[in-house]
Amino acid sequence: MKKKIVIIDDDRKIRDLIKQYLQDQGFDCSAGEHGKDLDKILQKATPDLIILDLMLPDENGLDICKRLRVNKIKIPIIMLTAKGDEVDRIIGLEMGADDYLPKPFNPRELLARINSIFRRHEMELSEKVNEVSGKTIQFDNFEFNPQERTLKKDKKEIDLTSGEFSLLKVFIENANQPLSRDQIMQLAKGKELDVFDRSIDVQISRIRKLIEEDPNKPKYLKTKWGFGYVFELTNVK
DSSP, X not given: OOOEEEEEOSOHHHHHHHHHHHHHTTOEEEEESSHHHHHHHHHHOOOSEEEEESSOSSSOHHHHHHHHHHTTXXXXXXXXXXXXXXXXXXXXXXXXOSEEEESSOOHHHHHHHHHHHHHHHHHHHHOXXXXXXXXXXXXTTEEEEXXXXXXXXXXXXXXXXXXXXXXXXXXXXXXXXXXXXXXHHHHHHSSOOOTTOOHHHHHHHHXXXXXXXXXXXXXXXXXETTTEEEEOOOSBO
């Protein structure tokens, strides 16, 4: 079955170009120019991915992304931004976007980002049961279940975006082993880290807010200065 992709961009020329290009690549695409169009599409079907422009009339892309995540809609989102300010991209990731792409961009780069997200999702679904992914990992008052894609604290589920889940899974599978940012990106997203890419740091910050009692003094997800990060687990069941 064709993967379904929704494109939301108020620039008709860009919207039509993306739609035509992705259709030529074998995707089933629908498009709209603002958040209301997206809501109508979501009422009829659940797409596999949303391409969402940052600057939109009425409700902007950041607000739409936040609204979807608050309502526990976990469809992967690639945020498009025409702004050069890295802050906008970081905010998009903080709102729950899975990836971002600055305009102007090469359609092949967009296709690569899309395929990377789909490959990661398919790998997660098709992974064979092993020592880590085949059972619930318990540490302190947390329970991490890779098969059900859940993280619970005191039996209460914590909402995770697909990107946060992938990142946390990488850390738990490599517990107590320092990982560089490049290693983390390769393991979590299957791509090399761009020198200006802050997505790993942003998602690590979000995970710390979810699991750490004091995110500024992390117990689990610690920074290895000059190298990367390490997820320290001692009380594992």
